[in-house]
Amino acid sequence: MAAKKSAKKPNVSKDELLQYYRDMLLIRRFEEKAGQLYGMGLIGGFCHLYIGQEAVVVGLEAAAKEGDKRITSYRDHGHMLACGMDPKGVMAELTGREGGYSKGKGGSMHMFSKEKHFYGGHGIVAAQVPLGAGLAFSDKYKGNDNVTFTYFGDGAANQGQVYEAYNMAELWDLPVVFVIENNQYAMGTSTKRSTKSPSYWERGAAYGIEGEEVDGMDVLKVKEAGEKAVAHCRAGKGPYILEIKTYRYRGHSMSDPAKYRTREEVQKMRDERDAIEQVRDMLLTGKHASEDELKAIDKEIKSVVNEAAEFSKESPEPALDELYTDIYMEAEA
Amino acid sequence: MATEILMPALSPTMEEGTLAKWLVKEGDTVSSGDILAEIETDKATMEFEAVDEGIVGKILVAEGTEGVKVNTAIAVMVEEGESADDIKEAKPADAQAAPDEPAAAAPAAPVAVVTPAEMDIPEGTEMKPTTVREALRDAMAEEMRANDNVFLMGEEVAEYQGAYKISQGLLDEFGARRVIDTPITEHGFAGIGVGAAFGGLNPIVEFMTFNFAMQAIDHIINSAAKTLYMSGGQMGAPIVFRGPNGAAARVGAQHSHDYASWYSQVPGLKVVMPYSAADAKGLLKTAIRDPNPVIFLENEILYGQSFDVPVMDDYTVPFGKAKIWREGSDVTIVSFGIGMKYALEAADELAKEGISAEVIDLRTLRPLDMPTVIESVKKTNRCVTVEEGFPVCSIGSYLSAQIMTEAFDYLDAPVLNCTGKDVPMPYAANLEKLALTTTKEVMDAVKAVTYR
Numbered sequence: 001m002a003a004k005k006s007a008k009k010p011n012v013s014k015d016e017l018l019q020y021y022r023d024m025l026l027i028r029r030f031e032e033k034a035g036q037l038y039g040m041g042l043i044g045g046f047c048h049l050y051i052g053q054e055a056v057v058v059g060l061e062a063a064a065k066e067g068d069k070r071i072t073s074y075r076d077h078g079h080m081l082a083c084g085m086d087p088k089g090v091m092a093e094l095t096g097r098e099g100g101y102s103k104g105k106g107g108s109m110h111m112f113s114k115e116k117h118f119y120g121g122h123g124i125v126a127a128q129v130p131l132g133a134g135l136a137f138s139d140k141y142k143g144n145d146n147v148t149f150t151y152f153g154d155g156a157a158n159q160g161q162v163y164e165a166y167n168m169a170e171l172w173d174l175p176v177v178f179v180i181e182n183n184q185y186a187m188g189t190s191t192k193r194s195t196k197s198p199s200y201w202e203r204g205a206a207y208g209i210e211g212e213e214v215d216g217m218d219v220l221k222v223k224e225a226g227e228k229a230v231a232h233c234r235a236g237k238g239p240y241i242l243e244i245k246t247y248r249y250r251g252h253s254m255s256d257p258a259k260y261r262t263r264e265e266v267q268k269m270r271d272e273r274d275a276i277e278q279v280r281d282m283l284l285t286g287k288h289a290s291e292d293e294l295k296a297i298d299k300e301i302k303s304v305v306n307e308a309a310e311f312s313k314e315s316p317e318p319a320l321d322e323l324y325t326d327i328y329m330e331a332e333a
Numbered sequence: 334m335a336t337e338i339l340m341p342a343l344s345p346t347m348e349e350g351t352l353a354k355w356l357v358k359e360g361d362t363v364s365s366g367d368i369l370a371e372i373e374t375d376k377a378t379m380e381f382e383a384v385d386e387g388i389v390g391k392i393l394v395a396e397g398t399e400g401v402k403v404n405t406a407i408a409v410m411v412e413e414g415e416s417a418d419d420i421k422e423a424k425p426a427d428a429q430a431a432p433d434e435p436a437a438a439a440p441a442a443p444v445a446v447v448t449p450a451e452m453d454i455p456e457g458t459e460m461k462p463t464t465v466r467e468a469l470r471d472a473m474a475e476e477m478r479a480n481d482n483v484f485l486m487g488e489e490v491a492e493y494q495g496a497y498k499i500s501q502g503l504l505d506e507f508g509a510r511r512v513i514d515t516p517i518t519e520h521g522f523a524g525i526g527v528g529a530a531f532g533g534l535n536p537i538v539e540f541m542t543f544n545f546a547m548q549a550i551d552h553i554i555n556s557a558a559k560t561l562y563m564s565g566g567q568m569g570a571p572i573v574f575r576g577p578n579g580a581a582a583r584v585g586a587q588h589s590h591d592y593a594s595w596y597s598q599v600p601g602l603k604v605v606m607p608y609s610a611a612d613a614k615g616l617l618k619t620a621i622r623d624p625n626p627v628i629f630l631e632n633e634i635l636y637g638q639s640f641d642v643p644v645m646d647d648y649t650v651p652f653g654k655a656k657i658w659r660e661g662s663d664v665t666i667v668s669f670g671i672g673m674k675y676a677l678e679a680a681d682e683l684a685k686e687g688i689s690a691e692v693i694d695l696r697t698l699r700p701l702d703m704p705t706v707i708e709s710v711k712k713t714n715r716c717v718t719v720e721e722g723f724p725v726c727s728i729g730s731y732l733s734a735q736i737m738t739e740a741f742d743y744l745d746a747p748v749l750n751c752t753g754k755d756v757p758m759p760y761a762a763n764l765e766k767l768a769l770t771t772t773k774e775v776m777d778a779v780k781a782v783t784y785r
Contacts (some may be wrong), residue, residue, distance in 0.1 A: 101567075102564050105565055106564060106565065112560070112567050112568055127555060133528060142534075160520065328625050329624040
């Protein structure tokens with residue numbers, strides 16, 4: 001229903017819509033492939049897929065400019081692809097290969113790109129929240145107008161350090177957008193079982209931080225909210241909170257038996273609220289693209305993902321002497 | 334009845350102070366709560382209030398007097414119709430210090446400092462007596478002048494001028510942009526500091542004590558120490574975490590922990606623990622310039638102690654280079670931080686008994702200058718280590734293992750470790766003294782390994 005409503009008069013160009021479609025589809029296909037490679041034993045350890053939540057990062061990246069920073073948790077593949085990191089480098093990190101963003105030493109949860117201003121990839125729930133405030137601190141200190149997108153989940157939103165960061169971010173007017181990706185489950189614990197406070201974004205009020213709730217299955221609404229948040233930060237008004245209601249279709253990690261929710265609940269979200277389907281619908285009903293054109297895009301994305309998968313298998317494992325590199329940075333004489 | 338007003342102890346480590354100013358004069362009537370005087374400790378200038386009402390009969394210590402010992406009578410209070418001379422009959426019964434127990438744990442005067450040949454200082458350099466406190470402040474000020482990306486954040490570092498007065502004057506010189514008071518929120522501001530370091534700044538994060546850094550240790554270890562590796566060398570955290578570490582005096586179990594061995598275990602961190610003021614300055618400057626996260630462990634008791642510091646434009650001390658404070662032939666005593674006080678005192682005493690001890694100050698624990706230790710042990714064939722931390726998995730136990738591995742055939746006796754005792758720090762003065770290592774323990778250990 002929401003799809004039809006926003007399809008009426010989307011304040012968005014055809015090119016933009018196509019771009020969002022492409023970007024969201026890349027994340028979905030990439031994650032499906034990662035799931036496959038995990039099943040084949042090529043990816044090890046923990047692997048947290050982003051399927052279902054694609055509109056969050058794609059919408060917010062549409063509101064970002066060059067120089068803006070982003071930092072997130074361990075469910076980070078989508079964020080990296082959305083900010084323009086190379087799918088080959090991301091997939092090769094998942095397989096623990098030399099061609100990965102961290103030369104195979106970080107893994108799924110720990111990737112970084114200085115070039116794309118992506119600061120990880122953090123495995124300790126909510127640690128990225130003060131870190132993100134610190135990145136924003138560095139920009140304010142330097143006197144530029146960059147903004148830091150600090151992503152965390154509804155689970156992390158119950159950690160104490162989030163509120164320590166809120167307090168200082170508002171106290172010092174740090175240009176940080178706190179993005180709560182509320183996918184309704186902290187691992188296996190639903191929000192209803194973890195808190196009685198009605199909404200997460202409203203907790204910011206205790207610190208004087210403005211915010212709002214956003215429909216995270218609608219990429220245009222996410223973008224719109226992102227623009228508002230970013231404008232607030234760039235104007236020197238301090239932090240802003242976006243609680244983005246989203247849904248993860250897959251388990252918390254690859255080893256999630258998913259006993260905490262019904263198949264029907266997941267299926268209903270997929271059928272009625274899927275972000276990619278909504279944009280697809282807009283493109284078709286608005287006559288911005290034909291079925292054939294969209295098929296061509298699908299095919300193109302598939303080949304990008306396949307290439308990434310091939311690269312991630314062919315790239316060699318890191319050289320053994322890599323064990324002892326990158327522990328310390330050489331001090332300048 | 335006439336009563337004496339005694340010089341008060343205004344901090345856990347205060348032993349003496351300056352009577353900066355009298356705010357009353359002889360003959361004044363005062364009531365409880367009136368301010369009698371301003372007393373300057375090594376940390377701050379404090380107002381000293383009257384406890385009872387009465388008349389100021391006699392002022393015994395003139396204003397401006399320095400080095401007034403705690404519990405010295407500084408004035409006499411009398412009642413209506415009394416004379417200050419009545420005090421002769423009054424007994425200072427409530428002076429708390431047990432007279433037969435000299436405060437031996439932390440002597441008032443710093444030990445006579447033996448100045449050995451200095452390896453980091455050109456010959457003929459002018460030396461200036463400086464406290465460790467001033468040396469740390471000077472190091473930060475010099476580095477902040479040189480690099481706008483260096484800033485200081487922590488609790489009470491700005492307007493209060495530092496809980497231990499380390500950052501005194503920095504707010505005035507550098508302003509609120511670069512000297513930043515934080516709320517009491519260690520976990521949060523440590524994370525913000527690391528994030529700022531990721532963002533290209535060089536933060537100095539002061540912990541009021543490293544005991545409070547346990548709330549922040551996740552960011553120190555998981556966020557700061559590991560990121561360079563996890564990012565395949567793309568980005569690290571050039572940040573200094575500094576503050577007092579270990580026991581002070583009578584502050585109990587939760588404020589007395591020595592974290593030297595904890596942090597020394599972590600790849601990605603550098604760990605510094607200076608003893609002298611010159612090293613405190615030179616090592617802190619090196620720490621601020623280092624592109625890696627550095628744990629800089631200070632000691633509250635050492636803050637007020639003076640050492641010669643070279644007068645140089647840019648005095649730095651390299652990491653990973655131990656300092657030989659005195660050369661010797663019978664035994665090697667290895668220590669760092671305040672442990673050096675016991676090591677040097679023991680070496681002085683042992684010299685009188687004809688035992689020649691070589692004393693090595695490790696200065697940095699990570700990187701650790703093992704070659705200097707091994708070379709010395711090969712010469713003396715005996716080794717005693719000294720630290721205030723707990724004995725299990727201590728720096729001493731690691732040194733012992735390394736010495737065994739690298740110099741087994743040279744040892745004429747087992748390596749002995751003098752450490753703090755394996756107990757939470759007690760509050761009672763006698764038990765606290767017992768919980769820490771002592772000069773006597775070091776001497777006994779040396780005698781044991783030299784079979785004297």
